[in-house]
């Protein structure tokens with residue numbers, strides 16, 4: 001019996017199935033980069049009575065995003081893919097829009113809630129596709145981010161009142 005289409009990657013997952021997961025992870029990587037630079041913008045530009053609480057809070061978030069960006073890129077490599085690494089590609093594949101010149105604290109926080117909600121939705125899709133392809137490692141990685149970001153949504157929404 002011959003199997004002509006049975007190639008697997010270095011961790012035993014079907015190469016053909018992984019190309020779809022890698023594409024989705026590169027989309028997610030693009031969204032993370034766009035959100036990351038939005039949050040840096042909020043950190044730099046926020047003004048007003050909540051400056052001293054929001055400025056460090058935003059730094060905490062973009063630092064977390066930066067670590068997740070690296071984990072996502074390295075997951076892509078583990079699956080046998082190549083992570084995107086150009087702003088032009090991130091701009092093409094992101095599901096999060098650029099948010100420029102926001103200074104008002106509440107508007108910054110609204111941008112963060114929207115960004116987190118978008119990431120959560122995108123990651124649920126990645127997780128479902130990964131589970132379908134028996135890639136539990138990718139599903140677990142993004143599920144962990146979803147759980148963390150769901151809590152962030154609650155906290156940032158509590159700030160908005």
Ligand SMILES: [Fe+2]
Nearest residue numbers: 043044055059
């Ligand atoms: Fe800073």
